[in-house]
Amino acid sequence: xxxxxxxIPLIVFLGLVIAFMVQLQRNAQGDDPTSLESALIGKPVPKxxxxxxxxxxxxxxxxxxxxxxxxxxxxxxxxxxxxYAEHQxxxxxxxxxxxxxxxxxxxxxxxxIKWLNDLGNPYALSLYDNNxxxxxxxxxxxxxxxxxxxxxxxxxxxxxxDLNDRxxxxxxxxxxxxxxxxxx
Amino acid sequence: MLKRIxxxxxxxxxxxxxxATIDTYNFKSVExxxxxxxxxxxxxxxxxxxxxxxxxxxxxxxxxREKVYELMEQxxxxxxxxxxxxxxxxxxxxxxxxxxxxxxxxxxxxxxCVVIGAAAIVMLSRRRKVSxxxxxxxxxxxxxxxxxxxxxxxxxxxxxxxxx
Numbered sequence: 001x002x003x004x005x006x007x008i009p010l011i012v013f014l015g016l017v018i019a020f021m022v023q024l025q026r027n028a029q030g031d032d033p034t035s036l037e038s039a040l041i042g043k044p045v046p047k048x049x050x051x052x053x054x055x056x057x058x059x060x061x062x063x064x065x066x067x068x069x070x071x072x073x074x075x076x077x078x079x080x081x082x083x084y085a086e087h088q089x090x091x092x093x094x095x096x097x098x099x100x101x102x103x104x105x106x107x108x109x110x111x112x113i114k115w116l117n118d119l120g121n122p123y124a125l126s127l128y129d130n131n132x133x134x135x136x137x138x139x140x141x142x143x144x145x146x147x148x149x150x151x152x153x154x155x156x157x158x159x160x161x162d163l164n165d166r167x168x169x170x171x172x173x174x175x176x177x178x179x180x181x182x183x184x
Numbered sequence: 185m186l187k188r189i190x191x192x193x194x195x196x197x198x199x200x201x202x203x204a205t206i207d208t209y210n211f212k213s214v215e216x217x218x219x220x221x222x223x224x225x226x227x228x229x230x231x232x233x234x235x236x237x238x239x240x241x242x243x244x245x246x247x248x249r250e251k252v253y254e255l256m257e258q259x260x261x262x263x264x265x266x267x268x269x270x271x272x273x274x275x276x277x278x279x280x281x282x283x284x285x286x287x288x289x290x291x292x293x294x295x296x297c298v299v300i301g302a303a304a305i306v307m308l309s310r311r312r313k314v315s316x317x318x319x320x321x322x323x324x325x326x327x328x329x330x331x332x333x334x335x336x337x338x339x340x341x342x343x344x345x346x347x348x
């Protein structure tokens with residue numbers, strides 16, 4: 001029997017160790033292995049007709065997310081603890097002049113309105129997705145999620161999880177600047 | 185006694201858990217119900233890694249079951265419904281990834297394993313045949329036979345001595 005063959009299991013094992021170490025290192029730096037790519041990147045925002053969160057009876061459609069300038073669409077709910085953690089950062093963004101549209105996802109209207117009154121309202125516009133069907137069309141699989149929509153109403157980026165300084169600076173801001181210029 | 189009661193309570197709890205994902209839908213026929221079960225078993229819940237939407241409690245899985253039912257009621261085919269979900273959640277949502285440059289590896293690995301395994305078996309059996317036939321042709325010379333006989337008798341002799 002060739003003795004060199006006996007080293008194969010050891011080499012395979014070391015290979016696995018290296019692969020796991022690399023991925024664990026990435027996880028430690030904030031890479032989430034459970035996050036999914038959005039199927040919507042490069043596609044227009046799905047059609048919808050939703051009521052405004054704060055003005056019952058006022059209905060918006062997809063044209064509300066398409067006015068020549070980029071915007072963020074933030075999916076949130078009062079039952080979502082991460083949304084609470086993220087809220088102050090959204091306030092900060094909107095104070096900097098970043099347009100954020102809120103999509104209140106599978107929530108109770110009065111709770112959501114109270115939340116905005118208590119914690120501040122970073123949203124230029126608030127949509128109310130009561131049964132989560134726009135969420136389904138957007139491929140939302142948990143709140144919070146944030147989409148970057150360019151001036152032509154095309155989805156350019158999706159982040160699943162909370163927005164924070166790091167994500168904004170590293171991932172979204174460069175895209176924001178890019179689409180700020182190209183929106184026509 | 186307390187132990188038994190807690191055991192029974194635990195059992196009851198488990199039955200509640202098991203029933204938690206069953207929604208009430210009215211199916212027109214047994215086939216339709218069957219199709220619903222198949223479809224929800226084939227679609228993967230995007231939130232909970234590697235649960236089908238049939239056995240996940242996540243809110244998104246409930247919504248997706250709802251949607252599957254709705255689309256079935258509209259008379260959409262199995263493939264239409266799967267495509268509908270793939271359009272929204274990407275290929276992750278189906279347990280059968282399509283063949284693309286990125287996934288070709290997934291499809292080829294099992295085939296490669298079978299081919300390599302078969303090749304290994306053929307090679308090993310060939311080698312064994314060669315060595316078997318080699319052993320057959322080499323019979324012991326008279327001298328070797330005598331030596332073997334001597335060794336064997338020595339051994340039995342040694343054993344016998346130990347016993348006594």
